[in-house]
Amino acid sequence: xxxxxxxxxxGSDKSPEPEIRGAILACRQLxxxxxxxxxxxxLRPLLAKQMHRVGARHLPIKIVQASEAIGMDEKAVHAxxxxxxxxxxxxxxxxxxxxxxxxxxAGNTGAAMTTAKMVLGMLPGVDRPALLAVLPTSTGKxxxxxxxxxxxxxxxxxxxxxxxxxxxxxxxxxxxxxPRVGLLSIxxxxxxGNELTREAFPLLQRLPIRFLGNVEGRDIYNGHADVVVCxxxxxxxxxxxSEGLARLVRESLRESLTSTVTAQVGALLxxxxxxxxxxxxxxxxxxxxxxxxxxGVCIVGHGSSNDRAIMNGIRVAAEFSQANLNASIEQGVISxxxxxxxxxxxxxxxxxxxxxxxxxxxxxx
Amino acid sequence: xxxxxxxxxxGSDKSPEPEIRGAILACRQLxxxxxxxxxxxxLRPLLAKQMHRVGARHLPIKIVQASEAIGMDEKAVHAxxxxxxxxxxxxxxxxxxxxxxxxxxAGNTGAAMTTAKMVLGMLPGVDRPALLAVLPTSTGKxxxxxxxxxxxxxxxxxxxxxxxxxxxxxxxxxxxxxPRVGLLSIxxxxxxGNELTREAFPLLQRLPIRFLGNVEGRDIYNGHADVVVCxxxxxxxxxxxSEGLARLVRESLRESLTSTVTAQVGALLxxxxxxxxxxxxxxxxxxxxxxxxxxGVCIVGHGSSNDRAIMNGIRVAAEFSQANLNASIEQGVISxxxxxxxxxxxxxxxxxxxxxxxxxxxxxx
Numbered sequence: 001x002x003x004x005x006x007x008x009x010x011g012s013d014k015s016p017e018p019e020i021r022g023a024i025l026a027c028r029q030l031x032x033x034x035x036x037x038x039x040x041x042x043l044r045p046l047l048a049k050q051m052h053r054v055g056a057r058h059l060p061i062k063i064v065q066a067s068e069a070i071g072m073d074e075k076a077v078h079a080x081x082x083x084x085x086x087x088x089x090x091x092x093x094x095x096x097x098x099x100x101x102x103x104x105x106a107g108n109t110g111a112a113m114t115t116a117k118m119v120l121g122m123l124p125g126v127d128r129p130a131l132l133a134v135l136p137t138s139t140g141k142x143x144x145x146x147x148x149x150x151x152x153x154x155x156x157x158x159x160x161x162x163x164x165x166x167x168x169x170x171x172x173x174x175x176x177x178x179p180r181v182g183l184l185s186i187x188x189x190x191x192x193g194n195e196l197t198r199e200a201f202p203l204l205q206r207l208p209i210r211f212l213g214n215v216e217g218r219d220i221y222n223g224h225a226d227v228v229v230c231x232x233x234x235x236x237x238x239x240x241x242s243e244g245l246a247r248l249v250r251e252s253l254r255e256s257l258t259s260t261v262t263a264q265v266g267a268l269l270x271x272x273x274x275x276x277x278x279x280x281x282x283x284x285x286x287x288x289x290x291x292x293x294x295x296g297v298c299i300v301g302h303g304s305s306n307d308r309a310i311m312n313g314i315r316v317a318a319e320f321s322q323a324n325l326n327a328s329i330e331q332g333v334i335s336x337x338x339x340x341x342x343x344x345x346x347x348x349x350x351x352x353x354x355x356x357x358x359x360x361x362x363x364x365x
Numbered sequence: 366x367x368x369x370x371x372x373x374x375x376g377s378d379k380s381p382e383p384e385i386r387g388a389i390l391a392c393r394q395l396x397x398x399x400x401x402x403x404x405x406x407x408l409r410p411l412l413a414k415q416m417h418r419v420g421a422r423h424l425p426i427k428i429v430q431a432s433e434a435i436g437m438d439e440k441a442v443h444a445x446x447x448x449x450x451x452x453x454x455x456x457x458x459x460x461x462x463x464x465x466x467x468x469x470x471a472g473n474t475g476a477a478m479t480t481a482k483m484v485l486g487m488l489p490g491v492d493r494p495a496l497l498a499v500l501p502t503s504t505g506k507x508x509x510x511x512x513x514x515x516x517x518x519x520x521x522x523x524x525x526x527x528x529x530x531x532x533x534x535x536x537x538x539x540x541x542x543x544p545r546v547g548l549l550s551i552x553x554x555x556x557x558g559n560e561l562t563r564e565a566f567p568l569l570q571r572l573p574i575r576f577l578g579n580v581e582g583r584d585i586y587n588g589h590a591d592v593v594v595c596x597x598x599x600x601x602x603x604x605x606x607s608e609g610l611a612r613l614v615r616e617s618l619r620e621s622l623t624s625t626v627t628a629q630v631g632a633l634l635x636x637x638x639x640x641x642x643x644x645x646x647x648x649x650x651x652x653x654x655x656x657x658x659x660x661g662v663c664i665v666g667h668g669s670s671n672d673r674a675i676m677n678g679i680r681v682a683a684e685f686s687q688a689n690l691n692a693s694i695e696q697g698v699i700s701x702x703x704x705x706x707x708x709x710x711x712x713x714x715x716x717x718x719x720x721x722x723x724x725x726x727x728x729x730x
Binding site for chain 2: 242
C-alpha cells in the first residue's frame, strides 16, 4: 500500500528542480505516491528528463495542476488571499478532501501556515498551530523544539498546548518512550525565566507528561531533553542562531583545512569521517518541520532544501500521517483542558466532557 | 604604566587555579598589575608554586584578602546580602575607590551583576545594566550581542539603551568605525517581530547610530552586523544554544575523526588546521562579557574559564577601562533621552542643550 503525499513543486528557492528530484528519490526509497503540485506544462518535461537521467521508467508520481506559486518574499496573508490557485492551496485541499495523507512544501513558511490554518482548520482544543523542528543531539537521538516560528507573543496556555503536542509527536511519530519535556528558560530553578515561562511552568507541571522543568539553550543539543517548548519568537531565533553558527563552523573548518598542503592531505584521508560528521549535523537528513495543531498533515521544509531534504520531508509527512497523531492531539488537548476543570476553557467539544472524573482521570486514554 | 585590574580568585568552577595561572599569563603578556582577591592563606602558596613552575620571580601580582567566596549555585540576592566579605564585593569596592581600573570574575553571573549594581551604582541615564557577549563571525571580526542575561522582561526603552551602549563599546573599545547595529527579530521587515521588538524598532531608528533594522539569528555569526540588540532572556537563550551546538560539533567531529585509523592519520596531519579552527571559534579567546551601564568596569567570564580565558578577561577589563567608555555612555544616553523630547533628531550635543526639563528629564539625574 502506497501512502499518498502531495508535494508543492514550487516551494524551494531553486524550485522545481529539488522537488522533482526529491520526489523521484522518495518514490524509489519509500512506500509513497507523490502528487506533484504546480504548473503541469513546466513540470512534465522536467520530470521526464530527471526520470530519464536516473533511468526510471515508471514511478508513482502524479502531476496535479496549480497555476500560481507563492514567492518567498510575499506577505503571507496577501499571497494567500490573492493567489487562489497556488500550489500550496491546491496541495492542502487534497489533504482536506482525503485524496492524500499529507502535504509537504519547502516554500514561504508564513504562507504555508496561513494556508494550512485556512484550508485545514484547527484541531478542536488547539488555539494555535506550532511549527516543530527536529534537531540533532550528542546522544544520536533527536530533540524536538517547538514552536519555531508560527507564533510570536504566546500566552502560557499556548505553551501548555505545544508541550502536549510535542510530547505526543515524540511518542507516536518518533516512538520515543516517555519523552522528557523541558521548558526553555535561562536557569533551571522554577523561579527563573521571564513572565511567560514563569506562568507556563505550573501549567506544564500539571500535565500528564514527564516534565523536566526549565531547561537552558544548551539542553537542546546535549540530549538532556526530548522535547523543548518555547514561544515562536524564541524558537525561531534559537533555530536561526544555530543555522548561522553551523554555517560559520563549516566555513571555518573548510578554510582551515585547505590552508596548507599537509592539512589538505589530512582532510582527504579524513574525508569519510567528515562526511559522517556532516551527515550527523545535516538538517536535510531531518526533512521539514511538521506543523502541529491543524486538521491534517503539513510539513514545512527550509527554502534551501535539496533533493535529500525534500525526500526526507516526504518521509516525515508519511510517518506523521501513519502515526494517527492528530487524533491523539485532539484527545490529549481536550483531556488536559478538562483536567484543568475550568468549564469554559478550551475547545467546544471539551466543554461537553469537562465534567467527568477527577483531575487526572480524563488524561489517561 | 601598568593598568591595575582586580581579579576574583574564587570565581571559576575550578578556582583558584585558572585564576592564578591566568593572572600570571596576563602579567607576562599585558601591561597590567593584577590584584588577586581571595583568602590570602590559600592563595599565597598556590601563587608561589605556579610562579615557580613557569620560572617567574617577580610579577606585578598583589594578593588582596577576602574571606568569603560566592558559589555558582547560590541565589544572587541572598549571597550578596549575607557575604559581606566576598571576593566579588572586595574587588568591586577597589573599583569604586579608584584603586583599580577594572574588575574581572568568572563566578556567579547573577551575583556579579547584583554586587556591581550595588557597589558601583548605575551610570546616570541608564536604567538597567546589560551583559555583552563578543562572538566570532565568518568575517573574522567579532559581533557583539547584548543583553545576554542581565535582564528578562525588558521594555523597549531598555533595548534603546542597550543599542547605544553596545554601539559605543564597538566604537571605543573595539575601534570599529561606524558600527552597524541590528535588532534581533524573526524577519527583516519593520513589522516583523514580537510586541517588544515592534515597539523598540522606531526608538532605535531615531538614535544617532547606523541602524540596520531587524536582523535574524543567523546574522549574529555571518558578519552582517557589528552589534545585535535583544532582551536578556532572548540573548541568554541564543548564547547558550550556541554553546550547546558548539559542543555537539566538537564531540561529533572528534568521534568521526577517531572512528578509523585512516581518519586518525588524516586528523593528525590536519592537526594544526584543527587548532586554528578551534582557536577561531574558541570562546576563551574572547575573554569575558563586559557589564555595561554600571559606574565602573566589570567583566564576567564563563564558569568554565581556563587560564587563557582569565587572561583575556583581564585584557578586556584593561581595554574597557582605557577606552573611557563610561563617560561616552553617560553622554550618549543622556543626549539620546534629550533628543527624544524634541521633534527633530539632532546631534547628541545639540539636543542635550535644546531640552532642559522636558519629558525625558527623569532619565537625567
